[in-house]
Structure formats: C-alpha cells, structure tokens
Amino acid sequence: MNSLPLEYFLRVSELGSITRAALDLHLSQPALSRHIAALEHELGVALFNRTHGGVTLTEAGELLAGRARPILRQLSILKEQVGEQATGLLSIGIPPSWHHVFTEDYAARIISGSPGVKLRIYEGASNVLREYMAAGLLDLAIIPFNPDPTPGYQQTRLVREPAMLVDRREAGLHHAVPAALSRLDGMRLVLPSRPNGLRLQVEHALSRNGHAFKLAAEVDTLALCLTMARKAIAQTVVPSCALCNSDVTAGLSWAPLAGIQLTWTLCENSARTHSLAVREGKRLALELITSRVDAGDWQGAEKLIHAKN
Structure with missing residues (x-):
C-alpha cells in the first residue's frame, strides 16, 4: 500500500x-x-x-x-480502520445549512465529552457528501432523504422541515405566514447549482404548476445566498435550519414556502457500525437533534427519529 x-x-x-x-x-x-x-x-x-x-x-x-x-x-481510512486507532475515528459529513443548528454544538460535545474520539467533519453540499459516501470516506452523513440510498449505508430519518423563501427585511415576509409557491413565478432567485436537492424541488414544484423563476446566479455558498437577499440583489430559498441563528438572519425576512419540505436522514456506513466512536457519534447526533426540535427554536421542524424508518 x-x-x-x-x-x-x-x-x-x-x-x-x-x-x-x-x-x-x-x-x-x-x-x-x-x-x-x-x-x-x-x-x-x-x-x-x-x-x-x-x-x-x-x-x-x-x-x-x-x-x-x-x-x-x-x-x-483503510489503514486507520485496520490499525489500533480504528475504533477512535469518526468521519461525519454535514451540510453547511446545519452549521448553527447542529454542527457547532455537535463538534463541541464530541471534543469535550469524548476525548478519545478523533473527529473529522466535512461540511459540503449534499451531492458532494453523497460522492464522499460512495467513495467510503464517511462514517456518518446528514443528507436529504433518498429513496435509492448509497450502497453500504443505512438511513435513519431525522427531521422534516419547510423550505424558506428569504428576502430583505423590508420585503415584509413573515415566518408564521406561508408564501404561496406562485410567488416565485418570475422571481429572481440565487440558488445552489444542480443537483442540489432543494433547487430541484423548487424547479419541479414550479414546473408542475406552470411557473418558473429567473435564475440570478448559481451560488453554492449559503452565506453568499443570504447576503444577496439581504442586499436586495435577489431572493433565495434555504432550509429552515439555515435560519436558526440571529446573526445569520439580521436584515432578512422569510416565510415558509407552501408545499416544499425537506426530509433529512442520517446515513451510517454499514462497514463501520462496529466502531465505538461511530456508535457514540450517532447517539449524540440523535440526542442533539431531538433536543433542538423539542426546544422549539427550529422553525417548522417535525422530529422523525422515533418514526418507522
């Protein structure tokens, strides 16, 4: 080797x-x-x-x-898996939209509470995380539900949440008043590039209803999408979890898009289920997600962890 x-x-x-x-x-x-x-x-x-x-x-x-x-x-990874440190390695992929609602606390808890775990976090778009999974690079990954999961990984449904239309504060969107899908017809949107799951959902939903948006730009950085909305350059659509931080939402208004929701799953590498670090990482992920949803600060989130998977 x-x-x-x-x-x-x-x-x-x-x-x-x-x-x-x-x-x-x-x-x-x-x-x-x-x-x-x-x-x-x-x-x-x-x-x-x-x-x-x-x-x-x-x-x-x-x-x-x-x-x-x-x-x-x-x-x-193969060398580490067959070596003495195999049980102490945890590689997890997490989408950027989860940074404030999950990743910050998750990393802190692993580092402070499980000093024997060697943690590797990959923040990336869901399609990139799926590529990493296919290559066997991840032990755990949080991605949108896929009816045709990556071979070698088992899925546990975590949470369902609404997609949010985001605009400048002066646009007057209200987080408790859903926005009709038709509102996006002809709207200038800045969105992630294909095959981003949320982008595809928006396109398909509009197409089914005879609508279409105008693509202002393809931006694969969540922060830049929100900045474009804050500066009134274009609107964007993001998962609800991306708006769980007051610093992120400053200068913005947002509303749930009627009829568009995302279901997130935790994918676990079947070849790594024996690892104590992976089992601890999964346990902590489920515990933290449950507490965040139960706390009520994740708008529109519906916990699915105890549903049949």
Missing part, C-alpha cells in the same frame, strides 16, 4: 514544478523525476507536459489528479 508515487505526483501538479516539489518534499530533483517517470511508465501515459517554465498536467494527468485525492483518503 505504497501511496508515495501518488503523493509525489499531486505535489508536483500543485506546485507546477518538479524542482520546487523536490525541495518541498526534501528529495533530490533526479529522485523525484524518477518517481514521476516510473508512475507514467506504470500507467502507460504521460502525466505532465514539460516546459522551460515548469510542468503542466496532460489530459491524463488532469484525470489522475481528480481521482487521486479520494483514493489517498480511502487508503488513509
């Missing part, structure tokens, strides 16, 4: 120079060149275009660079 050739390849691709990469890796330039040449020979393709100014990736090199990182990550 020698990963050094791929690690060396990635460092050269990042720095664009075998000389600079050799210095960074504390290798001689000829030695690093031999490693790269051996990798190219093994793969049967050239990975770099050599120029006087350095190196650039070939088409084959671009493909390898995109695939090498998750491969190295999987190898790292």
Whole structure:
C-alpha cells in the first residue's frame, strides 16, 4: 500500500514544478523525476507536459489528479480502520445549512465529552457528501432523504422541515405566514447549482404548476445566498435550519414556502457500525437533534427519529 508515487505526483501538479516539489518534499530533483517517470511508465501515459517554465498536467494527468485525492483518503481510512486507532475515528459529513443548528454544538460535545474520539467533519453540499459516501470516506452523513440510498449505508430519518423563501427585511415576509409557491413565478432567485436537492424541488414544484423563476446566479455558498437577499440583489430559498441563528438572519425576512419540505436522514456506513466512536457519534447526533426540535427554536421542524424508518 505504497501511496508515495501518488503523493509525489499531486505535489508536483500543485506546485507546477518538479524542482520546487523536490525541495518541498526534501528529495533530490533526479529522485523525484524518477518517481514521476516510473508512475507514467506504470500507467502507460504521460502525466505532465514539460516546459522551460515548469510542468503542466496532460489530459491524463488532469484525470489522475481528480481521482487521486479520494483514493489517498480511502487508503488513509483503510489503514486507520485496520490499525489500533480504528475504533477512535469518526468521519461525519454535514451540510453547511446545519452549521448553527447542529454542527457547532455537535463538534463541541464530541471534543469535550469524548476525548478519545478523533473527529473529522466535512461540511459540503449534499451531492458532494453523497460522492464522499460512495467513495467510503464517511462514517456518518446528514443528507436529504433518498429513496435509492448509497450502497453500504443505512438511513435513519431525522427531521422534516419547510423550505424558506428569504428576502430583505423590508420585503415584509413573515415566518408564521406561508408564501404561496406562485410567488416565485418570475422571481429572481440565487440558488445552489444542480443537483442540489432543494433547487430541484423548487424547479419541479414550479414546473408542475406552470411557473418558473429567473435564475440570478448559481451560488453554492449559503452565506453568499443570504447576503444577496439581504442586499436586495435577489431572493433565495434555504432550509429552515439555515435560519436558526440571529446573526445569520439580521436584515432578512422569510416565510415558509407552501408545499416544499425537506426530509433529512442520517446515513451510517454499514462497514463501520462496529466502531465505538461511530456508535457514540450517532447517539449524540440523535440526542442533539431531538433536543433542538423539542426546544422549539427550529422553525417548522417535525422530529422523525422515533418514526418507522
């Protein structure tokens, strides 16, 4: 399980120079060149275009660079899983919209209450987390419910919540008064790019009713979507959980969109259920989500943890 050739390849691709990469890796330039040449020979393709100014990736090199990182990550996890620290590792994927309602408290509780757990948190869009799950990189992941779950993972439904139309404060949206879906007809929206689950729900719901919005921009950063609404540049649609923090909601008004809800699930890697760290991570996640919903500060949230999954 020698990963050094791929690690060396990635460092050269990042720095664009075998000389600079050799210095960074504390290798001689000829030695690093031999490693790269051996990798190219093994793969049967050239990975770099050599120029006087350095190196650039070939088409084959671009493909390898995109695939090498998750491969190295999987190898790292595999080594840890078969090693003595396997039971102490917890890798969890969480969407950015959950940051204030869940992630901050979750990380704090794991760090302070479970010092033997080595915690890795990946915050990313749901489609990215699904890719990480497919690659076996995550022990747990919070993502929208999928009737066709990722192989090797079992789902536990957590909570159902409304989608929120968000605008500047002066727009006068009220969190207790649902907004009709027809209100989005012709509206300029800034939304995450496809295949974001909420984006697809909005598009399909509008299409079924003969409506369509105007896409102002595709933005995969939640904070920027809210900033665009705050500055009256465009409106946005976000999960209710994204609006559970007063700092986030300053200068905004919002209302639940009639007929659009998200069901969130906790996906657990079936190959890691033996791990004490994973079991503790799942227990704490269910406990924290239950307490947040029961506290009533998660608008419109319906707890599903005790429902039949």
